[in-house]
Amino acid sequence: MATEENKNGAPGSGPQSDAKAPSQPAAQQGFIYLPLIAGWLVPGAGHFLLGKWVRGSLLAASALGMFVTGLAMQGKLYTSVHDILDILCMAGDLGNGLLYFFSRVAGWGAEQVQTTVGDWGARFIVVAGLLNVIAAVDAHNLRTGRKS
């Protein structure tokens, strides 16, 4: 507490203390939710914004790899919902951010699951979205200082 007070110019600290207070790094300035939103929209972008290049690259490769593998397995992209399980799967798909919307516009993914491998592919796409959300929340925690 005393250290914090001194940094903030508490009585007795003097002008020298203010000059020595560490300035915020550039990555820690600006809109606090930017890494969260960027990380959701583009896999790994939240970590890239914070200068965590290796972590961001690995997270992007994982989310993208899972998504592309799912599409290659003729997995289904959920576009309409009929029951509670469909709603949950679509929520997972939405976690992919721009990848999901771009894939829908491009017409990628199967209309219906017709093979067992296609069913696994649909799960891969859903889990890719969930992993991307976890990565985006991690970027937010780095931004707020909850994690170093």
Place this chain on the structure above:
Amino acid sequence: MTYFPAVLLFALFASTVFGITQRETPRGMIRYGIYCFVLFVGSAIVLSWVMFFIAR
């Protein structure tokens, strides 16, 4: 693609994300990532054998 390569890919991608997001130090990330990978693949093998014996 057969079932086992799909399991390996799933485990690789998921354990990478878990390792990076759930630990703070690079050493901890690698250890936890490997731990998750082994658990994913190991549990798939064990459950496969359980289902094999149940189906007999």
